[in-house]
Amino acid sequence: MSKSLIDPFERRIEYVRVSVTDLCNYRCGYCMPEQGVHPEGHHAEYLSYEELARIIKAFVDLGVSKVRLTGGEPLVRKRLYELVEMIKPLEGLEDIALSTNAHHLEREAEKLHLAGVDRCNISIDSLRPQRFNKITRGGDLEKVLKGVDKALEVGMKPVKFNMVVMKGTNDDEIEAMVDYGIEKGVEVRFIETMPIGPAGVSMMDQHYAADKILKRVKAHVGADLIPSTDRSDAGPARNFHIAGTNARIGVISAVSQHFCESCNRVRLTARGVLALCLGQEDSVDLRTPLREGISDQELQQLIINAIAKKPERHFFNENVHNIEFRQMVQLGG
Numbered sequence: 065m066s067k068s069l070i071d072p073f074e075r076r077i078e079y080v081r082v083s084v085t086d087l088c089n090y091r092c093g094y095c096m097p098e099q100g101v102h103p104e105g106h107h108a109e110y111l112s113y114e115e116l117a118r119i120i121k122a123f124v125d126l127g128v129s130k131v132r133l134t135g136g137e138p139l140v141r142k143r144l145y146e147l148v149e150m151i152k153p154l155e156g157l158e159d160i161a162l163s164t165n166a167h168h169l170e171r172e173a174e175k176l177h178l179a180g181v182d183r184c185n186i187s188i189d190s191l192r193p194q195r196f197n198k199i200t201r202g203g204d205l206e207k208v209l210k211g212v213d214k215a216l217e218v219g220m221k222p223v224k225f226n227m228v229v230m231k232g233t234n235d236d237e238i239e240a241m242v243d244y245g246i247e248k249g250v251e252v253r254f255i256e257t258m259p260i261g262p263a264g265v266s267m268m269d270q271h272y273a274a275d276k277i278l279k280r281v282k283a284h285v286g287a288d289l290i291p292s293t294d295r296s297d298a299g300p301a302r303n304f305h306i307a308g309t310n311a312r313i314g315v316i317s318a319v320s321q322h323f324c325e326s327c328n329r330v331r332l333t334a335r336g337v338l339a340l341c342l343g344q345e346d347s348v349d350l351r352t353p354l355r356e357g358i359s360d361q362e363l364q365q366l367i368i369n370a371i372a373k374k375p376e377r378h379f380f381n382e383n384v385h386n387i388e389f390r391q392m393v394q395l396g397g
Contacts, residue, residue, distance in 0.1 A: 169214060253316060
């Protein structure tokens with residue numbers, strides 16, 4: 065079979081985000097309801113590590129070079145490093161990344177890095193302990209910051225912060241987050257709220273546009289923001305170097321300025337659904353045929369057929385209050 069996945073709009077799919085669980089120990093308002101999505105569990109519905117590794121191999125054999133492990137919170141699933149060990153040897157897989165809230169990262173970072181996790185993105189929406197606790201509905205900022213330090217200590221590179229900017233909630237910390245990122249040598253990425261699921265839609269009155277964020281960052285640092293052209297920056301973020309420094313910042317403007325023309329990714333949920341677009345319902349069930357005994361070649365063909373259905377773009381601006389079919393926590397961000 066072809067060693068590349070090309071969608072109907074000539075975009076090469078090189079990146080798969082793999083959710084290992086839709087459970088999370090935090091309850092951030094833009095991501096999930098306070099009671100969680102599946103508080104009762106249903107662990108048998110999750111793909112096993114062996115099943116996840118088999119699907120990842122099929123993608124890598126079709127030309128995917130980057131995998132990001134997500135959740136929910138991926139570190140609430142035990143022994144995640146075992147999955148990393150399974151996929152690290154795959155020929156053609158160049159980058160294994162992790163998205164985490166870092167609550168358990170101090171404990172897990174060394175095992176994960178030794179197993180093969182190259183980099184991590186850490187969700188951190190406030191540097192004020194009480195505010196952080198309120199945003200996450202119970203999160204512990206001290207544990208998160210220890211996780212940040214551990215990731216840096218063991219050699220994960222780069223480590224990035226993801227801050228969802230919410231008007232009236234944490235938008236007064238934009239400048240402080242830039243300063244903290246510079247201090248730590250961590251790239252800070254500011255993310256617009258997105259209308260994914262009822263939780264996300266309910267937060268859209270707090271939407272804060274990326275261009276306003278960039279204007280504030282530029283005024284704060286007193287220097288130009290130079291657009292990055294690094295190939296490693298390929299993805300949804302617009303990335304910038306702060307002139308005269310080694311510091312970098314980024315913005316993800318999914319609502320105010322969509323980036324669908326360069327989309328190179330799909331998402332695999334923990335329950336085996338291949339989601340073709342973050343903002344559209346298009347998806348394909350991989351778990352059922354996998355458990356019915358599909359061959360490796362048939363699995364690859366199923367993926368190829370799925371990519372042929374990938375939509376051109378989302379419509380967050382046009383239908384901002386209609387995208388309620390699933391929660392962000394189920395999609396892996």
